[in-house]
Amino acid sequence: xxxxxxxxxxxxxxVIFGITLLIATYSTYAERKVAAFLQDRIGxxxxxxxxxxxxxxxxxxxxxxxxFIPSQASKWLFIxxxxxxxxxxxxxxxxxxxxxxxxxAWDKVNYDIPVQAIEINIGVLYIFGVVSLGVYGVMVGGWAxxxxxxxLGAIRAASQNISYEIALGLSMITILxxxxxxxxxxxxxxxxxxxxxxVFTQPLxxxxxxxxxxxxxxxxxxxxxxxxxELVGGYHTEYSSxxxxxxxxxxYINMFVSSAFISSLYFGGFHYPFMNEVGGALEGSLGxxxxxxxxxxxxxxxxxxxxxxxxxxxxxVRWTLPRFRYDQLMNLGWKxxxxxxxxxxxLTGAGLxxxxxxxxxxxxxVMTVLAVTSTARxxxxxxxxxxx
Amino acid sequence: MQLTNRSKQVSNKEMTLAEKMYLPAVVSGLAITIRHxxxxxxxxxxxxxxxxxxxxxRGHHILKRDEQGxxxxxxxxxxxxxxxxEAISMVAAERKKGExxxxxxxxxxxxxxxxxxxxxxxxxCEEACPKQAVxxxxxxxxxxxxxxxxxxxxxxxxxxxxxxxxxxxxxxxxKATPTEPSLTRAAT
Ligand code: SF4
Ligand code: SF4
Numbered sequence: 293x294x295x296x297x298x299x300x301x302x303x304x305x306x307v308i309f310g311i312t313l314l315i316a317t318y319s320t321y322a323e324r325k326v327a328a329f330l331q332d333r334i335g336x337x338x339x340x341x342x343x344x345x346x347x348x349x350x351x352x353x354x355x356x357x358x359x360f361i362p363s364q365a366s367k368w369l370f371i372x373x374x375x376x377x378x379x380x381x382x383x384x385x386x387x388x389x390x391x392x393x394x395x396x397a398w399d400k401v402n403y404d405i406p407v408q409a410i411e412i413n414i415g416v417l418y419i420f421g422v423v424s425l426g427v428y429g430v431m432v433g434g435w436a437x438x439x440x441x442x443x444l445g446a447i448r449a450a451s452q453n454i455s456y457e458i459a460l461g462l463s464m465i466t467i468l469x470x471x472x473x474x475x476x477x478x479x480x481x482x483x484x485x486x487x488x489x490x491v492f493t494q495p496l497x498x499x500x501x502x503x504x505x506x507x508x509x510x511x512x513x514x515x516x517x518x519x520x521x522e523l524v525g526g527y528h529t530e531y532s533s534x535x536x537x538x539x540x541x542x543x544y545i546n547m548f549v550s551s552a553f554i555s556s557l558y559f560g561g562f563h564y565p566f567m568n569e570v571g572g573a574l575e576g577s578l579g580x581x582x583x584x585x586x587x588x589x590x591x592x593x594x595x596x597x598x599x600x601x602x603x604x605x606x607x608x609v610r611w612t613l614p615r616f617r618y619d620q621l622m623n624l625g626w627k628x629x630x631x632x633x634x635x636x637x638x639l640t641g642a643g644l645x646x647x648x649x650x651x652x653x654x655x656x657x658v659m660t661v662l663a664v665t666s667t668a669r670x671x672x673x674x675x676x677x678x679x680x
Numbered sequence: 681m682q683l684t685n686r687s688k689q690v691s692n693k694e695m696t697l698a699e700k701m702y703l704p705a706v707v708s709g710l711a712i713t714i715r716h717x718x719x720x721x722x723x724x725x726x727x728x729x730x731x732x733x734x735x736x737x738r739g740h741h742i743l744k745r746d747e748q749g750x751x752x753x754x755x756x757x758x759x760x761x762x763x764x765x766e767a768i769s770m771v772a773a774e775r776k777k778g779e780x781x782x783x784x785x786x787x788x789x790x791x792x793x794x795x796x797x798x799x800x801x802x803x804x805c806e807e808a809c810p811k812q813a814v815x816x817x818x819x820x821x822x823x824x825x826x827x828x829x830x831x832x833x834x835x836x837x838x839x840x841x842x843x844x845x846x847x848x849x850x851x852x853x854x855k856a857t858p859t860e861p862s863l864t865r866a867a868t
Contacts, residue, residue, distance in 0.1 A: 330713045334723045499703075612713040613706060663698035 296398050297405060304394065305409045312385045316544040317347045319603055323544075326607040357533040364438040365530065373433025374531065374538035380426040381545035387415040388552045389477045391562045391591040395584040402580065407588060408477065415476035416468065419553065420461060423508060427453040429542065430510075430517060434527035445526035448618065449510065449517035455625035456507035456514075462633035463500040466640040466652065467557055470494075476553075480561030484568070491558040493649045495656050496636050498558045500629050505550040507625070509543060512610040516618055551602030552595075559598055562591035735848060738801045738816040741794055742846050743838045746784055751839060752813035753792065754785035762808030767798035785811075792838060796822055797831045817846055 321336065321343065328335030336343035361370055386409040393404040412418060427450055434446020467490055468474060471482045483489045491498045507514040518526030528539050555561060570590065575583035616624070636652055643651025698704055724731060744752050755772035773790035775783045782788075799822075805814050825831050840846055 326717075329717045329721075332716055332719055332721055332723070334721055334725070337725075608710060608713060612709045659701065663696075663701055663704075666697035 294398065296396070297403055300394060300396065300403075300405050304405065304407055308385065308388075308390060308407075308409050309382075312382065312545060312548060315548050315599075315603070316541060317351075319544040319547060320350060320540075321346045322603065323607050323610075326604065327611050330608070330611045351537070354534050354537040359533040359535065360530075362438060362530050366436045366438070369432050369436035370530075371535070373429055373436055374535045374542070375429075376432060377426060377429025377542035378538045378545070380422050380429060381542040381549065384419055384422040384426075384549045385545070385552065386410050387412060387418055387476050388549070388556060389480055389561060390595055391588045393584075394588055395581050397581055404584075406477065407592065411475070411477060413473065413475040413478075416464065416474045416479070419476075420457070424453070424457055426508075426542075426546065429539075430527050433531065433539070437527075437530035439530050441524045442527050442529045445517045445519070445523045445529070448523075449527055452507055452510075452514065452516055452621060452625075455622060456504045456629075459500055459625060459629035459633050460504035460508065462630065462637060463494075463497040463504065464557070465637055466494055466497045466633075469637070469640055469644060470649065476556055476561075480556050480563065483560040484563055486560070486565045488649075489558065489560045489563075494558070494636075494640070494652050496632065496652050497640075500633050500636075501558065502554060503624075504629065505554060506606070506609065507621075509546040509550055509606070511543065511547065511606060513613040513615045514621060515615060516621060547603055547606050548599065551599045551606065554602050555595065555598035561598075562595040564591075564594045567591070733818070735818050737818040738803045738806075740817045740820040740822050741799075741805075741833065741838055742815050742817050742840050743792060743835065744813050744815060744846070745840055745842060748781065749842050750780075750782060750784040751788060752784055752811045753789050753809075754787050754811055754813075755789040755792075756787075756810065758808045758810060759805035759814055762804045763799075764802060764804060765798040765800050767795045767800075768805060769793050769795075789835070792835050794833045794838065795831060796825070796833055797828075815846065815848065818848055819846075 324346070325335040325343075327333075336346040339345040339349045361367055389406065389408040389411075391407040393406045395402055395404050397403075430449040431446045434442040434444075434449070437443070467479060470490070470493065471479045473479065473482075479490075506512075510517050518528065523529070528536055531539060567587075571584070571587035574587045577583065578586060632655070635655060639651045639654060643649060746752055755770055757770065757772075760766075760768040760770060769791075770789045770793065771791040772787055775786050775788055801816065803816050806816055
């Protein structure tokens with residue numbers, strides 16, 4: 293590869309990495325602000341203007357807390373746990389296509405470098421591989437703590453992640469069927485026009501995918517690995533200072549990556565309505581190189597708008613829904629989502645056979661009709677023994 | 681037995697399918713919280729924004745002087761007796777010749793101390809005083825103290841300054857109950 297291409301590639305990777313970390317950092321601030329606004333409060337506003345320096349203050353606090361390793365813990369595994377969590381979370385951001393490509397002229401040849409850390413044609417497989425490794429961070433941490441509550445938390449995390457990964461994969465398969473490719477970029481490019489966004493063709497898959505990503509990120513309402521009442525904290529009970537910070541931070545990176553995937557897979561990624569017309573007009577007026585780069589910048593901004601919306605959505609849900617009980621969580625995963633997504637796969641397959649993209653709507657319509665009719669019927673009233 | 685008239689009949693009726701699907705309930709919950717997002721915040725930004733707590737707020741103690749600048753307190757000890765927290769202590773002294781412009785009565789408090797750690801700001805001292813000498817300011821709070829030896833307030837912190845006399849009126853110009861300026865932050 294030529295040197296300039298390598299340099300541009302390196303800059304792109306650095307920028308993507310930096311933005312991932314920056315957004316994850318500021319998600320902690322945003323979380324507190326959003327929580328405050330949803331609860332009619334103000335939120336952090338002391339450190340810096342509007343409290344914008346709060347994440348830095350938090351990080352400082354984390355660094356100066358005592359770093360504690362229990363004497364009975366297996367030391368190296370104990371340290372490895374948070375590192376694993378962080379690493380897997382960061383790695384999965386590598387295959388997100390943030391925008392189309394950056395164009396630059398070199399030796400009278402125009403080079404197009406995709407704005408993506410690595411462009412591989414097994415992107416989706418890679419994500420699943422890395423994301424499913426993420427639970428090892430929690431598992432190892434809980435195991436190495438040598439504390440039965442942490443271990444219970446870790447086991448809960450593992451069983452939850454397994455049960456939701458199946459539904460996550462199955463709901464994704466419909467998209468793979470429709471695109472015929474495992475590359476995230478190909479999936480994004482498939483949704484070039486607005487009404488072909490997968491959320492319109494795969495509404496059920498979207499809802500399942502969304503719910504499962506909540507469970508994958510261990511966020512409310514599925515934040516069962518941690519629990520004050522029965523687990524005295526959770527898998528990270530024994531963790532302190534920056535090691536705990538890594539776990540918490542990994543959660544926010546996961547949230548960022550999940551939001552990026554939701555918007556890539558279901559909301560057209562960096563596509564927006566009339567994108568090609570805008571891009572064409574820009575290239576016409578500014579020239580092939582500059583116009584293309586400006587168009588890319590717009591795509592970048594659009595994509596980040598979508599990501600930020602979904603991060604907001606994650607927080608919105610967190611401060612709205614109460615958490616599930618553990619058996620409800622398992623029921624939802626195994627008895628509801630897996631059958632539903634299998635049904636979705638079958639219907640989508642049948643739809644593809646007859647060239648009808650919107651087959652998944654059938655399930656939604658049938659369920660709505662069932663729900664409405666069942667509400668209209670007066671439900672059976674269970675007899676309660678009266679106490680006198 | 682009925683304790684309140686708000687009790688509700690509990691029913692464990694079976695959920696309908698719509699209820700079992702959770703989604704409608706989830707969506708309505710989300711709608712409620714997003715409405716709160718845009719609502720005006722009821723929070724008062726306390727050190728920067730202060731509320732007027734009313735003319736009868738009981739704050740910092742003050743030992744009044746009269747119009748000619750004489751201390752009103754006659755060291756009768758009634759406030760100390762009335763104080764439920766036993767926060768007040770004093771040493772009485774006799775007025776010498778030539779001190780008539782300092783003290784109003786023949787007897788005065790040479791030492792007058794209020795232990796602010798004990799005081800519960802009940803205002804009973806104010807009510808007990810026959811000479812209208814002790815008041816609790818409505819416009820000033822006792823500042824936060826960080827050292828234990830700062831908490832006993834002697835006469836130098838209690839007796840009012842003549843150039844800054846305290847008058848309790850329910851005037852509408854007083855909008856807030858200010859705290860010690862050094863403890864408030866610049867508005868961010
Ligand atoms: S306000 Fe109450 S507690 Fe405080 S000094 Fe007066 S009487 Fe005692
Ligand atoms: S403040 Fe009032 S009640 Fe207390 S000693 Fe002085 S005159 Fe008596």
